[in-house]
Amino acid sequence: MEQITEQTTIPMPRIGDKAPEFKAVTTQGDINFPSDYSGKWVILFSHPADFTPVCTSEFMTFATLEKDFEALNCKLVGLSVDGLYSHIAWLRTIKDKIEYKGMKNVEVNFPLIEDITMNVAQKYGMIQPGESSTKAVRAVFFIDPKGIIRAIIYYPLSLGRNFDEIKRALVAMQAADKYNIATPADWRPGDDVIVPTAGSCGTAKERMEDHSGDIKCYDWFFCTKAMPKE
Numbered sequence: 001m002e003q004i005t006e007q008t009t010i011p012m013p014r015i016g017d018k019a020p021e022f023k024a025v026t027t028q029g030d031i032n033f034p035s036d037y038s039g040k041w042v043i044l045f046s047h048p049a050d051f052t053p054v055c056t057s058e059f060m061t062f063a064t065l066e067k068d069f070e071a072l073n074c075k076l077v078g079l080s081v082d083g084l085y086s087h088i089a090w091l092r093t094i095k096d097k098i099e100y101k102g103m104k105n106v107e108v109n110f111p112l113i114e115d116i117t118m119n120v121a122q123k124y125g126m127i128q129p130g131e132s133s134t135k136a137v138r139a140v141f142f143i144d145p146k147g148i149i150r151a152i153i154y155y156p157l158s159l160g161r162n163f164d165e166i167k168r169a170l171v172a173m174q175a176a177d178k179y180n181i182a183t184p185a186d187w188r189p190g191d192d193v194i195v196p197t198a199g200s201c202g203t204a205k206e207r208m209e210d211h212s213g214d215i216k217c218y219d220w221f222f223c224t225k226a227m228p229k230e
C-alpha cells in the first residue's frame with residue numbers, strides 16, 4: 001500500500017514581506033537574521049554547492065565587490081546547504097589557490113551560512129525541486145534597512161549571476177527611496193530618472209507645459225528629469 005506522508009508547504013517570501021527570521025551558524029560566527037542587520041541593506045544570496053566552478057567565480061566576484069556594497073550601506077550574506085567545514089575549506093582554497101580574471105588571494109570576509117538542515121533555504125524558497133531538491137538555486141534577496149524584502153532574483157544552477165546588475169538594482173532602489181522617483185529600463189546611476197505620475201511635480205498638464213528644461217515629458221504619463229544632486 002502506498003504510504004501517504006504529510007508534506008508541509010512553506011510559502012515563498014514575496015516582495016514587500018518581512019524577511020523571514022532565523023538564527024544560523026556562519027563562517028563569521030553566529031547570526032540572528034535580519035535583526036543583526038537592522039539599519040542596513042542586506043543581500044542574502046544562496047549558491048548550489050561549495051567547490052563548484054560557477055559558485056567559485058561568483059564568490060570571487062562578490063568578495064572583490066564587497067567594499068563597493070559596504071559603501072552603499074549594504075552587507076552580503078551567503079548561504080548553501082553545505083556544512084561549516086566545507087565552507088571554510090572552500091574559502092581557504094579560493095584564497096590560496098585560485099587566480100581567475102585578475103582576481104587572486106581573494107578573501108571572503110562576509111558570512112557564509114551553513115544550512116545542512118535546509119531550514120533557511122526552505123524559508124526563503126531557495127530549494128526549487130524542479131531544478132534540484134538537494135541544492136539551493138542561485139537566489140538573491142535584497143532586504144532593506146527595515147527588514148523588508150524589496151527585490152528577489154532567482155537563477156538556475158548553470159547560470160552565474162551578473163553582479164553589475166545586482167549593484168545597479170541596489171543603487172536604483174536606494175535612489176527611488178531617497179528621491180521618490182522610479183528608474184527606467186537599463187537605468188544606470190547618473191541617467192535621467194522617472195518623475196512620479198502625480199504629486200510633488202505638479203499636474204500632468206503643468207508638467208507637459210513646463211519648458212524650463214528640468215522635466216522632459218514624452219506624454220502626460222511619462223516624464224523624466226535629471227538625477228537629483230546630493
Ligand code: BEZ
Nearest residue numbers: 048052053054055157158
Ligand atoms: C557550479 O557552481 O558550477 C554548479 C553548481 C551546481 C550545479 C551546476 C553548476
